[in-house]
Amino acid sequence: QVQLVESGGGLVQAGGSLRLSCAASGIHFSLSTMGWYRQAPGTQRELVASITGGGVTDYADSVKGRFTISRDNAQNTVYLRMYSLTPEDTAVYYCNLRLIGLNYWGQGTQVAVSS
Numbered sequence: 001q002v003q004l005v006e007s008g009g010g011l012v013q014a015g016g017s018l019r020l021s022c023a024a025s026g027i028h029f030s031l032s033t034m035g036w037y038r039q040a041p042g043t044q045r046e047l048v049a050s051i052t053g054g055g056v057t058d059y060a061d062s063v064k065g066r067f068t069i070s071r072d073n074a075q076n077t078v079y080l081r082m083y084s085l086t087p088e089d090t091a092v093y094y095c096n097l098r099l100i101g102l103n104y105w106g107q108g109t110q111v112a113v114s115s
Helices: none
Strands: 003-007 010-013 018-025 033-039 046-051 057-059 067-072 077-082 091-099 102-105 109-114
Touching: 003 091, 018 033, 018 091, 018 109, 033 067, 033 077, 046 067, 046 077, 057 067
Parallel strands: 010 109
Antiparallel strands: 003 018, 018 077, 033 046, 033 091, 046 057, 067 077, 091 102, 091 109
């Protein structure tokens, strides 16, 4: 059974930073493409950042230069380091795993940025 467990969300002031973690189990993690998505109230879920098994990264324009995605294959964990947070970054952040047509989601972790 595949499980994705996110942690690290919380309330932070504008300009602050947070690190999200997502621990995966039950699947071949190192071959998987991992992503972080977010969804604010009344909006569609959007891709924030992704990283392939080979370490190739991609970022939404809105977070380039502020967020960094990384992975530790030995720990089956993907991270999202977020800097210079703004209220517009407030959302539920979801971890996503894709592998050969399979698609899994974590339960989400709330990030709230106060002005």
